[in-house]
Amino acid sequence: xxxxxxxxxTLSVQEGDSAVIKCTYSDSASNYFPWYKQExxxxxxxxxxxxxxxxxxxxxxxxxxxxxxxxHFSLHITETQPExxxxxxxxxxxxxxxxxxxxxxxxxxxxxxxx
Amino acid sequence: xxxxxxxxxxxxxxxxxxxTLSCEQNLNHDAMYWYRQDPGQGLRLIYYSQIVNDFQKGxxxxxYSVSREKKESFPLTVTSAQKNPTAFYLCxxxxxxxxxxxxxxxxxxxxxxxx
Numbered sequence: 001x002x003x004x005x006x007x008x009x010t011l012s013v014q015e016g017d018s019a020v021i022k023c024t025y026s027d028s029a030s031n032y033f034p035w036y037k038q039e040x041x042x043x044x045x046x047x048x049x050x051x052x053x054x055x056x057x058x059x060x061x062x063x064x065x066x067x068x069x070x071x072h073f074s075l076h077i078t079e080t081q082p083e084x085x086x087x088x089x090x091x092x093x094x095x096x097x098x099x100x101x102x103x104x105x106x107x108x109x110x111x112x113x114x115x
Numbered sequence: 116x117x118x119x120x121x122x123x124x125x126x127x128x129x130x131x132x133x134x135t136l137s138c139e140q141n142l143n144h145d146a147m148y149w150y151r152q153d154p155g156q157g158l159r160l161i162y163y164s165q166i167v168n169d170f171q172k173g174x175x176x177x178x179y180s181v182s183r184e185k186k187e188s189f190p191l192t193v194t195s196a197q198k199n200p201t202a203f204y205l206c207x208x209x210x211x212x213x214x215x216x217x218x219x220x221x222x223x224x225x226x227x228x229x230x
Contacts, residue, residue, distance in 0.1 A: 001174070009155070032217060043205065043221040044158070089158060093217070102173070103148060103209070103219055107157035 002027040004092050006106025013080050014114050021109045023090035024072040030092040033066060033073045038087045038108075047088075048075070077111075085113045118142065121206050121222035128193070128200070128229050136191045136225045138206035145211045147189035148219070151175060152203040161204075164189055165211060193227060201229050 003026040013019045025033075031052035036044035050057045050064045050073065057064050061080075066073040077084055090106040119140040128134045138147065146165045150158040160173030164183040178197025183189055189208075193200045203226050209219035 006157070034218070036221075043223050045221070046218050049218070102160065102163060102171070103207075104160065104174075105150070105158040107155070 002030060002092055002094070002102065002104040004090060004104050004106040006090050006109060008109060009107065010110045010112070012112045012114055015080055015082060017080055019075075019077045019080055019084070019111055021075045021088055021090070021111070022072060023074070023092075023106050024070075025092040025104075026071065027092065027094055028071065029094040032093040033064070034091050034093075035064060035075050036089045036091065036105075038089065040086070044089060080113045082113050082115060085111060087111070119206060119208050119220050119222045121204075121225050123225060124223065126225055126227045128227060130229055131195045133192055133194050134227065136193070136204055136206075136227070138189045138191065138222055139187055140189075140208040140220075141187060142208055142220065143186070144208035144220075145186070146209045146219075147183070148207040148209075149173075149179075149181065149189070149191045150205045150207065152205055152224075158205065161191065200227055202227060 006023045034049035035047050037047045038044040048059050048062050048064050050066050061078045063076040087108045087110050089108050093103045122137045148163045149161040159175050161179050162181040164170035167186050170181050170183050180192045203224050205224050206222040207219045
């Protein structure tokens with residue numbers, strides 16, 4: 001089955017600097033890669049996603065890159081702000097055939113923005 | 116008001132008892148998921164279902180059972196066979212891959228404590 005590894009497990013960044021979180025996956029059939037943000041005591045919420053036919057996607061200060069050959073994808077947050085402090089999860093999902101849409105998550109990265 | 120609702124928010128169980136966690140969605144989503152969240156271990160998949168009356172085991176299904184009799188509902192039973200049930204449980208739902216938007220939405224979670 002799919003295995004998603006996420007690094008680092010914790011990350012501290014000075015406010016205004018950039019943060020990068022990396023994930024690797026094992027199943028070459030995976031073709032959908034979302035990123036979720038979970039603030040303390042709250043439910044995870046989607047912040048950005050990318051499909052395998054795209055190499056990069058950007059939304060304001062957040063960007064995701066995908067390297068299908070190497071089976072890794074990364075989350076980039078620029079100009080970090082205190083409200084970016086949270087736990088971030090990457091995930092991978094295969095959807096080639098209806099009936100096989102397991103969504104597998106990484107172990108999470110606790111991002112702390114230092115004022 | 117559309118969304119996915121878990122109940123109860125907090126649940127206490129005596130050792131040896133079965134307990135059922137509720138998950139209801141009115142988003143018309145076909146796929147539903149149960150995850151367990153432990154500190155430092157991310158989101159681990161317990162069971163998932165892509166259609167009514169069908170479900171598949173995830174990575175940590177032992178000691179758990181589910182049913183999917185209605186599209187809106189995906190209850191999770193934590194049985195006495197689960198050796199370490201104290202955890203935070205998250206339910207999620209999403210459209211199937213047939214649709215372009217496959218974002219998974221999470222409930223607010225149920226914190227189960229064995230006393």
